[in-house]
Amino acid sequence: QAICGKVKREKMKYVFLVFFMNLLPQYAGKSLRRDDSYPKTFEDIKNEIAGYTDIAKAIIDLAVHGKAQNRSYERLAVFADTIGPRLSGSKNLDAAIKYMFSALQEDGLENVHLEPVKVPHWERGEEFAMMLEPRNHSIAILGLGSSVATPPEGITAEVIVVASFDELHKRAQEAKGKIVVYNEPFINYGETVRYRSQGAVEAAKVGAVASLIRSIASFSIYSPHTGWQNYQPDVPQIPTACISVEDAEMMSRMSFRGTKIVVHLKMGAKTYPDSPSFNTVAEIVGSKYPEQIVLVSGHLDSWDVGQGAMDDGGGAFISWEALSLIKDLGLRPKRTLRLVLWTAEEQGGIGAEQYYQLHKVN
Amino acid sequence: QAICGKVKREKMKYVFLVFFMNLLPQYAGKSLRRDDSYPKTFEDIKNEIAGYTDIAKAIIDLAVHGKAQNRSYERLAVFADTIGPRLSGSKNLDAAIKYMFSALQEDGLENVHLEPVKVPHWERGEEFAMMLEPRNHSIAILGLGSSVATPPEGITAEVIVVASFDELHKRAQEAKGKIVVYNEPFINYGETVRYRSQGAVEAAKVGAVASLIRSIASFSIYSPHTGWQNYQPDVPQIPTACISVEDAEMMSRMSFRGTKIVVHLKMGAKTYPDSPSFNTVAEIVGSKYPEQIVLVSGHLDSWDVGQGAMDDGGGAFISWEALSLIKDLGLRPKRTLRLVLWTAEEQGGIGAEQYYQLHKVN
Numbered sequence: 001q002a003i004c005g006k007v008k009r010e011k012m013k014y015v016f017l018v019f020f021m022n023l024l025p026q027y028a029g030k031s032l033r034r035d036d037s038y039p040k041t042f043e044d045i046k047n048e049i050a051g052y053t054d055i056a057k058a059i060i061d062l063a064v065h066g067k068a069q070n071r072s073y074e075r076l077a078v079f080a081d082t083i084g085p086r087l088s089g090s091k092n093l094d095a096a097i098k099y100m101f102s103a104l105q106e107d108g109l110e111n112v113h114l115e116p117v118k119v120p121h122w123e124r125g126e127e128f129a130m131m132l133e134p135r136n137h138s139i140a141i142l143g144l145g146s147s148v149a150t151p152p153e154g155i156t157a158e159v160i161v162v163a164s165f166d167e168l169h170k171r172a173q174e175a176k177g178k179i180v181v182y183n184e185p186f187i188n189y190g191e192t193v194r195y196r197s198q199g200a201v202e203a204a205k206v207g208a209v210a211s212l213i214r215s216i217a218s219f220s221i222y223s224p225h226t227g228w229q230n231y232q233p234d235v236p237q238i239p240t241a242c243i244s245v246e247d248a249e250m251m252s253r254m255s256f257r258g259t260k261i262v263v264h265l266k267m268g269a270k271t272y273p274d275s276p277s278f279n280t281v282a283e284i285v286g287s288k289y290p291e292q293i294v295l296v297s298g299h300l301d302s303w304d305v306g307q308g309a310m311d312d313g314g315g316a317f318i319s320w321e322a323l324s325l326i327k328d329l330g331l332r333p334k335r336t337l338r339l340v341l342w343t344a345e346e347q348g349g350i351g352a353e354q355y356y357q358l359h360k361v362n
Numbered sequence: 363q364a365i366c367g368k369v370k371r372e373k374m375k376y377v378f379l380v381f382f383m384n385l386l387p388q389y390a391g392k393s394l395r396r397d398d399s400y401p402k403t404f405e406d407i408k409n410e411i412a413g414y415t416d417i418a419k420a421i422i423d424l425a426v427h428g429k430a431q432n433r434s435y436e437r438l439a440v441f442a443d444t445i446g447p448r449l450s451g452s453k454n455l456d457a458a459i460k461y462m463f464s465a466l467q468e469d470g471l472e473n474v475h476l477e478p479v480k481v482p483h484w485e486r487g488e489e490f491a492m493m494l495e496p497r498n499h500s501i502a503i504l505g506l507g508s509s510v511a512t513p514p515e516g517i518t519a520e521v522i523v524v525a526s527f528d529e530l531h532k533r534a535q536e537a538k539g540k541i542v543v544y545n546e547p548f549i550n551y552g553e554t555v556r557y558r559s560q561g562a563v564e565a566a567k568v569g570a571v572a573s574l575i576r577s578i579a580s581f582s583i584y585s586p587h588t589g590w591q592n593y594q595p596d597v598p599q600i601p602t603a604c605i606s607v608e609d610a611e612m613m614s615r616m617s618f619r620g621t622k623i624v625v626h627l628k629m630g631a632k633t634y635p636d637s638p639s640f641n642t643v644a645e646i647v648g649s650k651y652p653e654q655i656v657l658v659s660g661h662l663d664s665w666d667v668g669q670g671a672m673d674d675g676g677g678a679f680i681s682w683e684a685l686s687l688i689k690d691l692g693l694r695p696k697r698t699l700r701l702v703l704w705t706a707e708e709q710g711g712i713g714a715e716q717y718y719q720l721h722k723v724n
Binding site: 077078081082083084134135137221222223250253254257305306307 | 439440443444445446496497499583584585612615616619667668669
């Protein structure tokens with residue numbers, strides 16, 4: 001259920017667009033509300049938009065040439081450099097939420113508050129993998145979020161390399177007691193990511209003892225990806241990690257030549273009880289329809305590797321910037337602009353899901 | 363003195379071109395030899411080349427469509443997958459030389475032999491770096507070839523970040539007792555690589571205790587580069603490693619904000635006495651001018667991280683392929699085609715230098 005970063009950003013762009021278009025419908029002549037009570041036509045809307053030309057220009061000028069030039073980047077750099085990675089359940093994420101709560105207040109935004117959410121608390125621990133046959137080779141791995149650990153002594157097993165779930169199912173007899181290596185081709189993130197989210201479950205169903213998944217990426221250098229993965233009830237939980245594209249390809253070539261491959265895998269991940277956390281909220285209250293909400297958002301949590309500057313520091317901070325720009329220009333929109341900085345997105349959009357359940361009535 | 367990989371490949375392409383052009387001069391009407399005893403004009407040469415059209419076509423057909431299709435890639439894949447990384451002085455490099463000696467004999471090439479070379483033997487050992495202030499952050503490092511180790515307990519020191527040697531010299535007073543972090547901008551490999559090769563010496567001259575160098579690359583993800591570096595007589599030898607572009611940029615931002623940075627660095631590198639090694643040679647002896655040598659080459663050694671498939675497996679194996687193609691077609695060139703697979707190129711072209719000293723008379 002991990003939300004794809006790209007899809008998420010696409011959604012956010014859409015929200016952003018809607019924001020600047022002041023909640024306009026997308027189709028000419030169609031009405032905005034489902035009950036058809038909204039009388040505006042596309043022509044009305046075009047005219048309304050045209051009325052905002054000067055305001056739009058002022059916002060753009062402030063962001064591109066004015067005192068807000070590079071502001072969002074600088075804010076993000078200080079935040080990411082100071083806090084670092086912000087995994088769900090970690091002290092760093094707590095620090096990030098506190099930091100943003102203060103920063104949004106200092107920025108003069110309204111109704112700055114925190115909404116409690118219980119979030120998963122998984123820690124990577126020590127992890128490594130070593131190819132023992134046909135030769136010693138250190139395999140770079142990154143355990144997947146929610147993965148169980150290996151036993152303390154690790155797992156040493158022969159490898160079976162497959163290119164797809166179909167191949168795994170056809171060769172199910174061979175997989176028992178082995179480590180399944182998925183060398184699925186990279187088509188695109190949305191399509192290929194199912195090997196990461198379901199790889200362990202499918203491998204466990206045919207009796208494998210662990211699964212190693214080619215990173216969902218076009219290349220790796222020496223940096224496998226991580227991400228969330230999902231166990232299923234009644235299917236044994238086996239350790240699972242991503243490996244580099246290059247190592248997956250190499251094991252695939254070796255396997256194709258009939259070479260026996262043996263890998264030693266050790267992972268020390270732990271899952272703790274869910275932790276208290278928060279969605280972080282700030283607003284500019286609307287002058288005419290304050291109960292109507294234009295929502296802009298990003299998520300404060302990140303993975304524990306890297307700094308989460310791109311995913312999703314950038315998304316969070318341009319969302320904040322949208323409100324800052326409006327405030328700096330002394331504008332008061334008709335509808336309430338609400339910034340929400342989600343928690344625990346990487347674990348499957350936990351913060352956003354709770355927000356939806358709490359607020360769906362309005 | 364490490365030869366730049368790209369420059370090297372440029373040179374190799376040139377050698378390759380010369381090979382196919384049958385040692386032709388590059389300038390119209392100019393003679394080939396320095397003593398002007400060679401009477402051919404550009405017109406003569408054009409006609410001579412035209413006479414080889416069918417042969418060139420046969421070579422291209424064999425390589426692109428014939429039984430040699432993908433052969434060089436397949437040979438390289440088996441070699442790299444089987445041997446792995448091949449650092450100067452390592453058992454893997456010995457294994458690679460033995461492997462190629464046999465492969466060239468089995469390929470039916472002539473005068474397959476090894477020419478002894480003494481090569482540097484440096485081993486990386488365990489190494490890591492951790493930022494302690496302003497926060498804990500694991501810094502990915504790769505020690506540079508020939509670097510000394512830190513003391514067993516490591517080095518813990520404040521960081522000074524500079525963007526250039528000029529800045530280092532201007533701020534020399536501040537550098538004493540510190541770890542110099544070079545955050546030099548990436549211009550191009552040839553220009554920027556001097557920070558890797560001379561960074562430790564320049565830092566030591568102003569009293570620094572270690573140097574960390576932004577990788578000579580446009581980006582790093584989490585993979586710093588390595589490479590050879592040079593100490594100088596009468597300058598203290600301090601440990602030196604590359605860091606990722608991203609960590610260098612972060613420390614530069616922190617430093618710019620006046621944030622104190624403290625890093626703990628531990629490196630266990632060792633330098634052993636020079637080891638025996640070999641340049642690996644094979645030929646197709648010329649029919650008319652056997653004493654005139656057309657040389658094609660690549661190097662068998664690589665760094666200890668990665669597999670040396672690109673640098674310089676590819677160069678070595680396309681050079682071998684050039685001879686294989688000629689042999690497969692039953693062609694006998696007028697001049698001797700000689701393949702040389704260098705040893706210890708990454709340590710400053712040691713094998714090639716010795717070959718030059720031994721063979722410069724002919």
